Amino acid sequence: MLIGELSDKTGLSKDTIRYYEKEGLVQSGARKENQYRNFSEKAIHTIHFIKNLKELGFTLPEIKDFIHLFHNEETSCQMVQKRLEDHIVNINSKMSLLESIRTKVANAIHLCKENPIAKSCQTLEKLWD
Amino acid sequence: MLIGELSDKTGLSKDTIRYYEKEGLVQSGARKENQYRNFSEKAIHTIHFIKNLKELGFTLPEIKDFIHLFHNEETSCQMVQKRLEDHIVNINSKMSLLESIRTKVANAIHLCKENPIAKSCQTLEKLWD
DNA sequence: CTTGACCTTAAAGTATACTCCAATGTATAT
DNA sequence: ATATACATTGGAGTATACTTTAAGGTCAAG
Numbered sequence: 001m002l003i004g005e006l007s008d009k010t011g012l013s014k015d016t017i018r019y020y021e022k023e024g025l026v027q028s029g030a031r032k033e034n035q036y037r038n039f040s041e042k043a044i045h046t047i048h049f050i051k052n053l054k055e056l057g058f059t060l061p062e063i064k065d066f067i068h069l070f071h072n073e074e075t076s077c078q079m080v081q082k083r084l085e086d087h088i089v090n091i092n093s094k095m096s097l098l099e100s101i102r103t104k105v106a107n108a109i110h111l112c113k114e115n116p117i118a119k120s121c122q123t124l125e126k127l128w129d
Numbered sequence: 130m131l132i133g134e135l136s137d138k139t140g141l142s143k144d145t146i147r148y149y150e151k152e153g154l155v156q157s158g159a160r161k162e163n164q165y166r167n168f169s170e171k172a173i174h175t176i177h178f179i180k181n182l183k184e185l186g187f188t189l190p191e192i193k194d195f196i197h198l199f200h201n202e203e204t205s206c207q208m209v210q211k212r213l214e215d216h217i218v219n220i221n222s223k224m225s226l227l228e229s230i231r232t233k234v235a236n237a238i239h240l241c242k243e244n245p246i247a248k249s250c251q252t253l254e255k256l257w258d
Numbered sequence: 259c260t261t262g263a264c265c266t267t268a269a270a271g272t273a274t275a276c277t278c279c280a281a282t283g284t285a286t287a288t
Numbered sequence: 289a290t291a292t293a294c295a296t297t298g299g300a301g302t303a304t305a306c307t308t309t310a311a312g313g314t315c316a317a318g
Contacts, residue, residue: 004264014265015307023305034314036265045257052256056237057230060305070253077250081241084234084252091231095224101186102220105213108185112210121206123213124199127181128174133294143295144277152275163284165295189275 003028006039010047017047025050025064058087132157135168139176146176154179154193186220 007014020026021037026046028037046067053063066083069075108123115122136143149155150166155175157166175196182192195212198204237252244251 002265019306049257055230056234066253066256070257075250075253077241077245077247077252080250080252081238084238084241088231088234088238091227091234095227095231098220098224098227101184102217102224105185105217105220109210109213109217112206112213116206118206121198121204121209123206123209124195124204127195128178128199131295148276
């Protein structure tokens with residue numbers, strides 16, 4: 001199928017598909033005589049796979065790695081698990097960072113509420129010194 | 130003081146200070162005759178203020194807004210509180226997104242652990258279809 | 259044979275917050 | 289006079305995942 005059809009079937013823009021191909025995430029096989037890309041049904045699955053992994057917060061290089069894993073006979077479930085566990089570690093550290101920020105911002109809001117009439121904002125003063 | 134001294138006193142690189150000045154976050158006042166920037170003690174506080182707000186996850190344009198608030202007579206604590214509340218809403222939505230991703234990834238890991246011997250990884254298969 | 263709907267490429271633009279570079283000017287000590 | 293340690297500028301580079309642009313080739317229908 002041509003790129004437009006693949007685009008319609010996956011909801012991914014044609015430009016994005018070309019970009020993914022350039023990055024080695026999707027393959028179009030041999031070009032037609034007219035130089036048009038020629039995708040197989042498999043490309044639909046590949047793009048589906050990419051979308052699912054994007055939703056899990058993986059980057060394109062990481063997703064490329066997953067695609068290699070998927071096509072490699074040697075791949076064990078443990079290898080996949082390892083990637084997922086590394087990923088969850090990253091997610092956890094991002095969450096703790098956000099959590100600590102949230103606490104600080106919540107405290108600042110609390111300070112504002114305590115002195116609602118104050119002409120000068122205690123929160124700003126505190127950030128300044 | 131010259132930019133190098135300000136850099137030493139704040140721990141911010143000279144390039145970053147110049148960048149902040151260009152963005153209107155810090156002011157150096159009138160140049161010396163030799164065209165060197167001439168910072169006052171206040172610049173130290175301003176940079177301190179910027180750093181504190183960066184730690185709370187604010188962007189430079191947002192921080193610039195806070196600086197304006199700080200220097201404006203009209204600023205009420207409520208105006209500050211409003212910014213903080215908007216910010217916490219953003220933080221919360223980022224956290225829920227991460228939380229939902231974490232759940233999905235944890236489920237995938239669980240699936241890997243359930244079938245540790247499987248030659249083909251159920252998790253990968255599931256992402257593919 | 260022209261119109262319109264396809265397709266192609268390379269290259270630049272977007273957003274954010276710097277960081278680095280090159281070329282050059284200035285101040286101070288020896 | 290020179291070495292060294294400062295300072296200046298404009299502009300490019302970094303990372304990520306696209307999106308947009310410009311200029312042009314291909315194909316089927318009327």
